[in-house]
Amino acid sequence: MTVLEDAPATSRAPGSEPVPQVDFDTDPSRYRHWRLEIEGETAWVYLDVAEDGGLVPGYELKLNSYDLGVDIELYDITQRLRFEHPEVRSVVLTSGKDSNFCAGANIRMLAQSSHPWKVNFCKFTNETRNGIEDMTAHSGQTWVAALNGTAAGGGYEMALACETILLVNDRSSAVALPEVPLLGVLPGTGGLTRVTDKRHVRKDRADIFATKSEGFQGPKAVEWKLVDETVSRKQWDSTVRARAAEAAAASHRPTPSGGLVAQGITLPPLQREVTEDAITYPNVRCAIDRDARTATITVLGPEAGTVPESLERIHALGADFWPLAMTRELDDLILRLRTNELEIGTWLIKTQGSIEGALAFERVIAEHSGSDWLVNEIRHYFKRTLKRLDVTSRSLIALIEPGSCFAGALLELALACDRQYMLEGTFEDQDGSAEEQDPAQIVLTESNFGAFPMGNGLTRLQSRFYGDDETVEELAGRTGERMTGADAEEAGLVTDAPDDIDWEDEIRILLEERASLSPDALTGMEANHRFVGPETMETRIFGRLTAWQNWIFNRPNASGDEGALRRYGTGRKADFDRKRV
Amino acid sequence: MTSARPKIDFDAKIPNNVDLASDRKLQRALERWQPNFLDWWGDMGPAVDTKDVYLRTAVDVGREGWAHFDHVPMNEYRWGVFLSEHDPDRKIAFGEHKGEPVWQEVPGEYRADLQRLIVIQGDTEPASVEQQRFLGATAPSLYDMRNLFQVNVEEGRHLWAMVYLLHAYFGRAGREEADQLLQRNSGSDDSPRILGAFNEETPDWLSFYMFTYFTDRDGKYQLGTLKESGFDPLSRTCEFMLKEEAHHMFVGTTGIDRVVTRTAQLMNEHDSEDVAGAGGIPLDTIQKYINFHYTVSLDLFGNESSTNAANYFTAGLKGRWQEERRKDDHVLTDDAGAVDAVRDGQITTSEVPALLALNQDLRSEYIGDCSNGLKRWNRILEKHGIDRRLTLPHVGFNRHVGAFADHHITPEGRMVSTEEWKANEGRWLPTEVDKTHVRGLMHPVLEPGKIAGWIAPPTNGINDKPVDYEYVHFN
Structure with missing residues (x-):
């Protein structure tokens, strides 16, 4: 680190202190x-x-x-x-x-x-x-x-x-x-x-x-x-x-059964290209629009037909195994954007790739995560990376378009967002003829019902439909179904499903409107909406303890020139404003 | 998706200069909205059964194009969508975006405010059609009936203009608002029009002239401020609407001219102010109608001190009347203004930041403009040798919005008790007796060139046609 x-990317706003660029x-x-x-x-x-x-x-x-x-x-x-x-x-x-x-x-x-x-x-x-x-x-x-x-x-x-x-x-x-x-x-x-x-x-x-x-x-x-x-x-x-x-x-860690699967894999340095307005990895791309203050994050799905045929093959691929490679890159990107790009307030989450491919990989993970240590680690790593998104103080908007692969585990990316917009139908090109592509689709799988719990102990679907277990149950009966925008909107899985005529305007206005709101109010509002229902130690740490700490950090009694944090080690006592607030 | 729906020949049906024929978004929105509009027009538009009416149809924004006259069946009127000419160099003239190029798309930051401004303006347009729905049945002449219908179709076109903006620039939310413009109705208990004045009935022709003089003039001033908007499509739409609005006020001005003229003639003929018995409208009654319609219209400008107006100005959404002719910094953050106020039982003013005083600023412009009509009508009285004069009442009289809302103030500007107000209200505002008398005069005159007895004939016809031209054909 x-x-x-x-660093090529800079978070320097005129008149503000330079923010050091951190590398993880x-x-x-x-x-x-x-x-x-x-x-x-x-x-x-x-x-x-x-x-x-x-x-x-x-x-x-x-x-x-x-x-x-x-x-x-x-x-x-x-x-x-x-x-x-x-x-x-x-x-x-x-x-x-x-x-x-x-x-x-x-x-x-x-x-x-x-x-x-x-x-x-x-x-x-x-x-x-x-x-x-x-x-x-x-x-x-x-x-x-x-x-x-x-x-x-x-x-x-x-x-x-x-x-x-x-x-x-x-x-x-x-x-x-x-x-x-x-x-x-x-x-x-x-x-x-x-x-x-x-x-x-x-x-x-x-x-x-x-x-x-x-x-x-x-x-x-x-x-x-x-x-x-x-x-x-x-x-x-x-x-x-x-x-x-x-x-x-x-320990309940699965005992490696010998051979290749008993050996650790290597985590090599990430392949990452950073330019002024882009961070690019093999499986994840990020494009920053500084005027609009948005980052478009595109997760590239696996190619159909590249799913490894055996556990040995997964271990041989190691860090190149798509779910792990993608998760490492996404994790790194989230950390970098969070730390280094403070003014990029809205993240647009997209995926691109084959739904079949995403589902095939998912089946492999499901099959082995109970018995193989590596597959188990990958699942929990993706779980923790999703949790990083959950506690990220940025507006998260999923854009679900034709050619995307929001299926199963990848659908969790969309569900982690504050809003989901899905194109109904396809984009028409300028002559008015439909491009040769299927309409955008999303697919629920079993992994949306427990594999990736949030910090509050609920799945993202349970959080989304909090207090409405019936709907979650109904959706559990629809796993594997390819839902179009209209289906997904009707099922409550997306916020809105504009067609191609409306899409551009709706998204542009939404983003401009969002960008005009107070970043602090948005952070507070989003955190409140994301974590519904029960408190866990995790939510108490991220919600209550952190919120109180951040309030105290902002108060003169801690951070003022005469506050305790600033006076510590100077030999002088803090001078407190004694009013209880 | 494209093949199933019936094709409308847009350019033929809907005259426009917004390239409707190649705009899929607008087409889709209008395909759904237009049948609803026609239903609304059938249900809520003019109730008189006519064959055709000599109407002006705007087919272009040029001098020739917007004054195209012909006899047209009302339900085949071609409501169009027009924006005034595009000025590629136009800059925002005021507020914190002053000097920046005007916006061709709705800035997301101001979506909600702009949508609100457009919806409120749009809501007034069909409202007046609804308010005037039954007037045609008692028109004092074919000329007047034709003018009423001209006003009605143009208010309908103004609705189209606002709906165009909602459809073209506000996405799905805009379409929903456009639908609701047809679902609210003037005077409805369940879903009334947004502004109070537009839920009052227009029961007689004197009220109609007063409405077109005073209330449409409010519309002129509102449009004038929106014409300054940094949102260019709104600005261009309003600029074109203002041309049509001018005709509505002409109907009001000359309508009241003719009523006053006829009253003066009757007063001279009978040597008495009491012309009611002679089938005229006494000056007292005219004055009371002025008092009422003027003050209701003053309320439309909102509170003297308004943070909304300040926000709209600072954001560049709504300027001042003739913003660019004003000699100040057009930002107003350092200026102060005086607004009407009532303090300790005294009518006075308060100094507030200029940005907060914009409603009062606009109302003052409006009041100045209104007084021109009074001069005109008093000249008519003078010409007939009558000493009595018509006046505009004090700005605090009969107000229900703003600083004077909780006080009783006489037309002369004296603050009085509730008791004194109640005792004299009938001297200042139309009473049931006055209204009944006026309504009693309302009988249709359908013969070309003939005119009702309570109003003088017009001096000129429409579009160089004679006054006795057959402006309306009946089935």
Whole structure:
């Protein structure tokens, strides 16, 4: 990962601060802040931050504190463990420093960052931590936090994402959430939420813990359920190993059955071409219209007839296997647009390719995802990528046109959007004769009914038809049906199905109208509409905790010149506006 | 999709200069809308059964084209779609987009506002046809009946003009709005016309002349501000509509001329102001009708201080009257204006930002224009040696919208109590007795060249035809 000083694409609006261009590529040979060691069924992940390795200038990453660059490497580690190390069944997260585990997000970095930067950083951090929990739950790679020193703030939040937390009992190491008392902000990347929702700490104790800057050492931390176990230095190594082994033994990760399928695949660098107004990958294209402030994202479907005939063939293709290749590219694109293209407020989601091809690949995934580790990983990766879309603060509009392949899993892309527009019939060319093509169609498959749940635990169809299970049930009876625009509109699967006479005007006016609305109001409105119904820990983190944190970030008590975040480390106290709001 | 529907020969049926014959979008929209329009015209249009009427049909925007006269059966009238000439260099003249090229498509940002402006304007056009539906049956002459129908078909064409904009530029939502323009009806309990004045009946010809003088004049001013619009198709449409609107006001102006003339003649013949018994309309009654129609029309301009008008102006959607002739910055963010107000029981003014005072600005232009008619009618009285004069009442009189809405103000501008208002209302506004008298005079005169007794004949015919020309043929 690097910050590209002279990146071709720029998010500089006149008069605004330049936004550093962030690149999410990395690999273990380039890590500056982490060491990854694989030992049989256990992976050892050491946080060992290079003080001078900050992503942007202006701060030193002291005390194993982190910034977005550190998190980008952690995300890369999670992906490599999933795909390159099928044998790994437990992961130990620990510190490479002698003195402490992790002091959390770097405060000077937070203090100097723009609001969008902080928000993007926190969002990505949250997604990676959710991904760690997803590994434990669905990949059979169970994470164990081995806190060999104090874990404060984001450091403890990172540990909270693990299934088990061990804290060394050395009469000085502690776990703490000092954000409220020291910085005037929240432990906002899952901290507050996981303490109560995941670790079931009583709310009055959680209140004490979150306002006590020094936190608690081992015994008390165990008593209050903040950690699972505290271990003396003498017993530390053996206990950590024992817990890692136990976790590995309990793992449900499919045991590789030998041969090619037992080996990990390689995640090579992405093929990506970036120009002023386009980001192009083999399977995903993005064209940016800066005047209209839109990005048109086209996912290219698989070619019909290229579906691998065997599991061995899938493993041999590895990162070239279309569903994985496409998902990696889409994931990268979402991250880049989110971080680097702040003013591109509307994303138009399209697909292009053969519906037959998309359905054929889907059948392969369905057949093997229960038994083969790789296919299972691909499914969950696509699930997490869809979730990234769900929490993306951009207006998402699906445009379903002839030649598209919104079928099954790819239909989820459309369902993730705020609105779906589908052409009824075909486009007529200028002579008035229909081009030789079928009308746009969409196809529901079984994977729309549970394979890719949202953060709220519901499918996108259940979210769309919230409180109307009957409709969802009826739609379940229509899997495999090729629906035209009129069918899809009637079934409630698309917002509108204009014909070719109306299409251009309707879409143009819609986009111009959208572009004129307040970006902040849109972000809030879209997030509210996307996540209906039940709260989960995930939605509480992305909704409540993040929303409150982002409010606090914007308030002078945190970010003003006299606010706690800015005054931290200056020797001067924050000067609060004492009014409760 | 294209083969099944019956083809309409668009250019022959619908005179236009918008290339209708090659515009699939418009064709599709009009194919559905036009039969509904004809149904509406049959149900809600003029109720008199005629064979044909000597009407002007616009077949082009040029000087020759828009004044094409012939006897036409009313239901075969060719309603057309015309925009004034295109000026490729036209720039937005005001607001925050001042100096930018005008828009040829609806900017999405202003879709809702533009659609609203067009729908409100469009709603008034068929409304007046509905209001005047039964008037033909009591026309004082064939000449007047023909003028009424000319006004009616042109209001119908103005509806077409607005529907064209909705169809051509606003997609599906525009088509739905166009349908609703035919579904709302004047005076309907369930779905009335949008503006109050257009739900009042036009029960007699004096009301008709008053309506075309005062209320159509409001339309002229509204069209005049839309003519300034940065949305070029709207601007060009309104510019052409204004030409037709001028004829409607001519009908009103000369209609009231003739009523006043006849009243003056009767007053002199009988040496009395009370000409009711002689089959005329007393000056008192004329004054009351002026008071009523003028003030109802003032209400159409909305509140003195309006954020909507300010937003429309800043966005470049609706300008001021004769915007480009005005000598200011056309942005108005730093200017102030005075608006009428009532404070502590006193009629006064408040200073507000100029942008908020645009409704009052337009109303002031309108009031100035209205007073020309009064001068004209008073000259007629003068010529007949009559001392009495007709006047425009105070701007606060009989108002139901804006600063004066909750106050009682006499025609002279004195604020009075509810009791005093109630006691005198009948001196200022038409009473049932007045209306009954006027209605009682309304008998049709269908013989060419003959005229009813309460109104003087016109001085000229239509299109150089004599006054006794057979303007209307009956079955």
